[in-house]
Amino acid sequence: MLILTHAALLLAADDPHLERVRKIGEFFCQSSLNGTTDKLKGSREVPDVVVVGQRIPDLLAKMRPGLIKGYKIEVQRGEPAAFVGQEPDSRVTHTLIIRCEDDAILLRMGYDSYRDRFHLVGYTGAEPLKPAK
Numbered sequence: 704m705l706i707l708t709h710a711a712l713l714l715a716a717d718d719p720h721l722e723r724v725r726k727i728g729e730f731f732c733q734s735s736l737n738g739t740t741d742k743l744k745g746s747r748e749v750p751d752v753v754v755v756g757q758r759i760p761d762l763l764a765k766m767r768p769g770l771i772k773g774y775k776i777e778v779q780r781g782e783p784a785a786f787v788g789q790e791p792d793s794r795v796t797h798t799l800i801i802r803c804e805d806d807a808i809l810l811r812m813g814y815d816s817y818r819d820r821f822h823l824v825g826y827t828g829a830e831p832l833k834p835a836k
Contacts, residue, residue, distance in 0.1 A: 718780055720797060720814055720821075721778050721779075721780070721797070723751050723821070724751075724778045724799050724812060725776055725778045725799075726750065726751065727749070727750070727751050727752060727799060727812075727821065728776040728799045728800075728810075729776060730749060730750060731743075731749075731759075731763055731801065732763075732774055732776070734763065735763040735764060735766060735767045735770050736767065736771065738764075740760040740763045740764040741760060743755045743759070743760040743763070744756075744757050744760045751821055752820060752821055752822075752823065753815060753820045753821065753822050753823075754822075754823075755823065756823060758826075759808075759810070759823065759826060762808055762826070763801075763808070765806070766801070766803060766805070766806045766808065768805065769803030769804050769806050769831070770801075770803050772803060772804050772805075773803065773804070773832075774801060774802060774832075775801075775802045775803075775832055776799070776800070776801055776802075777799070777800040777802070778797060778799055778800075779797065779798045780796065780797055780798075781795065781796065781797070781798065782795050782798065782811070783798040783800070783809055792811065792813075792824060792825070794822065794824050795811045795812065795813055795824050795825075796812065796813050796821075797812045797813075797814065797821070798810070798811060799812055800829050802829065802831055802832045803831060803832055804831055805831055806828075807828065807829035807830055807832070808826055808827075808828065808829060809826060809827050809828070809829040810823060810826045811823075811824045811825045811826065811827075812824060
């Protein structure tokens, strides 16, 4: 546990926005689990997000049964590996992936230093969690 905590602290020191992106993912998961994703549509009230569009809350609501069973949040800097080879979007600074057993969503995010918040640049499906053996 100490090693994981130390590694997390090193990553956070290297890019303090990674933890902020992870917290956005946690907020989205909790909204889905609480059944409050409709309140996210067009919202400017999500911590660290400029504005949430109309489709992402619907996708999070659809993921609710899988999220109840358990989920994993992954964050990384830059474009996701799935987009390598495609035209890069210079707005994308971070990637957030929310995975559960049945479904997953990958959110491409861009940090806006003027607003000190993230734009949701785009999203796509992702590989669900692999069942534990």
